[in-house]
Amino acid sequence: MRRSEFRELADHVFGPALSHTYAQDLVLExxxxxxxxxxxxxxxxxxxxxxxxCDAMDVPDSARWEIPPVQRHR
Numbered sequence: 001m002r003r004s005e006f007r008e009l010a011d012h013v014f015g016p017a018l019s020h021t022y023a024q025d026l027v028l029e030x031x032x033x034x035x036x037x038x039x040x041x042x043x044x045x046x047x048x049x050x051x052x053x054c055d056a057m058d059v060p061d062s063a064r065w066e067i068p069p070v071q072r073h074r
Contacts (some may be wrong), residue, residue: 001045001047001050002046003046005046006036006040006046006050007019008067009050009064009065009067010050010053013054013059013064014057022036023035023036023037023053024037026053026056026057028049028052028056029056030051030055030056031048031049031052032044036049036052039052051064
């Protein structure tokens with residue numbers, strides 16, 4: 001998983017404004033008490049950061065990994 005995929009999924013799951021806020025401000029104990037942005041900067045694997053963020057926000061597995069093709073930004 002790449003950072004661009006992380007951002008695209010976060011925007012899809014949480015909405016652009018909240019995804020930015022969560023990534024910047026939400027402390028994730030699962031990844032050492034860092035925010036998602038801090039963890040990414042410290043080299044924590046992107047998939048681990050995404051999983052920790054989804055776990056913290058109680059996102060069901062079914063909503064974590066797939067963006068419908070018509071909603072993709074590519």
